[in-house]
Amino acid sequence: MSRVLIIGAGGVGRVVTHKCAQVTEVFSEIWLASRTLSKCDQIASEIDSTTIQTAQVDADNVPELVELIKRVEPQLVINVALPYQDLTIMDACLETGVHYLDTANYEPPDEAKFEYKWQWAYQQRFQAAGLTALLGSGFDPGxxxxxxxxxxxxxxxxxxxxxxxxxxxxxxxxxxxxxxxxxxxxxxxxxxxxxxxxxxxxxxxxxxxxxxxxxxxxxxxxxxxxxxxxxxxxxxxxxxxxxxxxxxxxxxxxxxxxxxxxxxxxxxxxxxxxxxxxxxxxxxxxxxxxxxxxxxxxxxxxxxxxxxxxxxxxxxxxxxxxxxxxxxxxxxxxRAQGVSYTTGVPAMIGAKMILQGKWRKPGVWNMEQYDPDPFMADLNRYGxxxxxxxxxxxxxxxxxxx
The missing domain is CATH 3.30.360.10 (Dihydrodipicolinate Reductase; domain 2)
Known part of the structure; x- marks a missing residue:
């Protein structure tokens, strides 16, 4: 039984929240946070569950993220915000001792270029902290x-x-x-x-x-x-x-x-x-x-x-x-279309893999570095x-x- 913090209340955030709420044996408590609180409240209202709470946060602001994570005390942060915000959320997870997952690699706001070098550079820091960072747990990547x-x-x-x-x-x-x-x-x-x-x-x-x-x-x-x-x-x-x-x-x-x-x-x-x-x-x-x-x-x-x-x-x-x-x-x-669904379901499954200890080891990892069988089984099980x-x-x- 675990508490998770989902950051991002767009289409993918909606799917992740819905899917986590369906797996209560793993996700016992769900927090959903975004820059716009009303979006979080709307998603929470769609789900007949008392386990979802909402919060406002600026994902570009590390101190604000740290304050929220300390208040929520999740075991894992699921980052479905913008790729520009990957590094600030990773920094906040390191500062608070919380596992991390995202669906897309970091992209600088001022340069049309996405690559893993910025996030792979966190490998030693996550290893030293004993924390898992799972990168790209969407569909492609994922x-x-x-x-x-x-x-x-x-x-x-x-x-x-x-x-x-x-x-x-x-x-x-x-x-x-x-x-x-x-x-x-x-x-x-x-x-x-x-x-x-x-x-x-x-x-x-x-x-x-x-x-x-x-x-x-x-x-x-x-x-x-x-x-x-x-x-x-x-x-x-x-x-x-x-x-x-x-x-x-x-x-x-x-x-x-x-x-x-x-x-x-x-x-x-x-x-x-x-x-x-x-x-x-x-x-x-x-x-x-x-x-x-x-x-x-x-x-x-x-x-x-x-x-x-x-x-x-x-x-x-x-x-x-x-x-x-x-x-x-x-x-x-x-209440989301297929592109959001195909990204959000794997984010939930990746989070489940971490929380159940099936995909958990200190460091920064890509999806292909873990045993594929339990993830493949859950794809069939969860949609x-x-x-x-x-x-x-x-x-x-x-x-x-x-």
Missing amino acids: VTNVFIAYALKHHFDRIHQVDILDCNAGDHGYPFATNFNPEINIREVTANGRFYENGQWVETRPMEISRVFDFPQIGPRKMFLLYHEEMESLTKHIPVERMRFWMTFGESYLKHLEVIQNLGLDSIQPIEIQGQQIVPLQFLKALLPDPATLGPRTKGKTNIGCIIKGEMAGQPVSRYIYNVCDHQACYRET LPWQDQEFDIDIDTLPVDE
Whole structure:
């Protein structure tokens, strides 16, 4: 029986709170905190539970975080705030002696770049404190890391190639909206692509490489090669010859994104307007629909998984491990759409792994560094069932256009 503090009351925070409240044998008391207290109160009111309490906190402010953690006395902090706030929350956990979990790696506010070096640098401090920090316990990163670790444990002696495929076929009815924080989403998509091959990173132009893949339960969708953060840790911890990440985008999204870039609205450099400093991307974020409000109107499915090729006992092996989620089913359960659900459920499971001692050792760890089996079992148990099948399609031979 454990007390947890969840920081962040967006779509993912809503799902994490709902899911923790369903597992009372582990999460005996839940605190939900955010900069905006009313968002926390709204989520708490959705759940028929007396175990949820709320608080206001500025996650950029370490003393304020420390004060709240000391008042709540949780065993674990679940960070589902912004990636910009990872380091301040980690600092507060170290100061108060509390375990830490997040779903996305640190990203500097003034630079469109995400990587693990800042958080990996905390390794010795968490080890010395006897505390666990689990990084990237979402879906991608997160579940995809565990899929690959599971495949290596059960299907392969050696992995040669990995392709991570992320398809969101949901339709929210808006001409343009993002399914998670618009600022993070647009920064991610407009950056140069990268993939790992033969021990080095190969850079591509944004959206330069595409293929059409027939996603189970969804159908053919055009997907584009991007750089994504889980590849950094996976290529460090699991030897591979090549690793790539692909994500689907609809024509309307791509058309609007092109206009946004042409107008400079994706810039993170402040400009002065009538004596005020305004960051164009933050201004755009204020104009776009809040991803947390998309749940009631989003229909369709997501499919996220990994195609893994390698060998076992000298014989070639190819597997496809994936999950399919229905947006409306996710909303009926947690009042959030599928993208928030597929991130929030793994955050709850990762927290459960730590609190039950199944994934707990001092230091800073990525998902693939732990035994995948108990996590995979809980994915089936708590709403993200997965398929694991033989699969022998070469992505490089697929068409470029639908």
